[in-house]
Amino acid sequence: MNIALIAHDKKKELIVDLCIAYKAILQQHNLYATGTTGSFISEGAGLPVYCFSPGPLGGAQQVAARVSLNEMDLVIFLRDPVTAREYEPDINSLLRLCDMNNIPFATNIATAEMLIKSLERGDLSWRELI
Numbered sequence: 001m002n003i004a005l006i007a008h009d010k011k012k013e014l015i016v017d018l019c020i021a022y023k024a025i026l027q028q029h030n031l032y033a034t035g036t037t038g039s040f041i042s043e044g045a046g047l048p049v050y051c052f053s054p055g056p057l058g059g060a061q062q063v064a065a066r067v068s069l070n071e072m073d074l075v076i077f078l079r080d081p082v083t084a085r086e087y088e089p090d091i092n093s094l095l096r097l098c099d100m101n102n103i104p105f106a107t108n109i110a111t112a113e114m115l116i117k118s119l120e121r122g123d124l125s126w127r128e129l130i
Contacts, residue, residue, distance in 0.1 A: 001073040001124065004063045005033040005041060006055060011078035012037060014109060016044035018076075022116045023047060029119070032066070034059030060090040067097040074124065075105045076112045 003026070007015040019026055019041050031049045033041055038051035052062040066072045075098055079091070098105040104124065106112040118124050 001119065002030045002032060002066070002071060004066070004072050004075040004077075005031060005037055005049070006060065006063065006076070007037045007040075007078040008055075008080035008083070009036075010080040010083070012040045015076070015078050016040050018078075018109060018112055018116075019045035019047055022113075025116055025120045032063065032072070034063065055090075060094055064090065064094040064097050067094065067101055067103055070101050070103075072103055074115055074119070075103060076115070077105065077107055078109065078112065079107050 005015060005019070015037060023045055026045075027047055031041070031047055032038075033049045033051055035051050035054035035057070037055070038049040041047055042049045042051075053059040063072065063075065067075065075094070077091070077094070095105060097103075104115050106115050115124070
């Protein structure tokens with residue numbers, strides 16, 4: 001499965017911790033990330049990650065383009081809900097595209113863990129049939 005990983009600056013350490021904790025599961029899938037997040041994951045968790053541009057420089061839009069083509073199976077975007085972002089419309093577009101294409105989208109650690117555990121159990125294998 002193709003998994004997109006994105007994290008705001010205040011959540012980058014958390015996404016690395018998530019990837020370390022679930023490395024055995026995640027390494028069985030194709031991982032994609034926005035630039036800085038991907039670098040953190042690659043260095044911190046030792047996982048291979050295809051990196052798009054950094055989020056503010058179009059990375060979220062690149063992920064959204066893959067989502068619109070139904071090329072992503074799961075999106076984990078650990079957001080900082082307190083800090084306003086100038087690229088908030090890109091984030092909302094990504095969420096809308098995930099809804100339109102029926103792609104699971106996690107915005108917090110609890111939901112991200114549930115989705116990763118469901119990958120391990122094979123609960124998301126229906127996505128491969130679409």
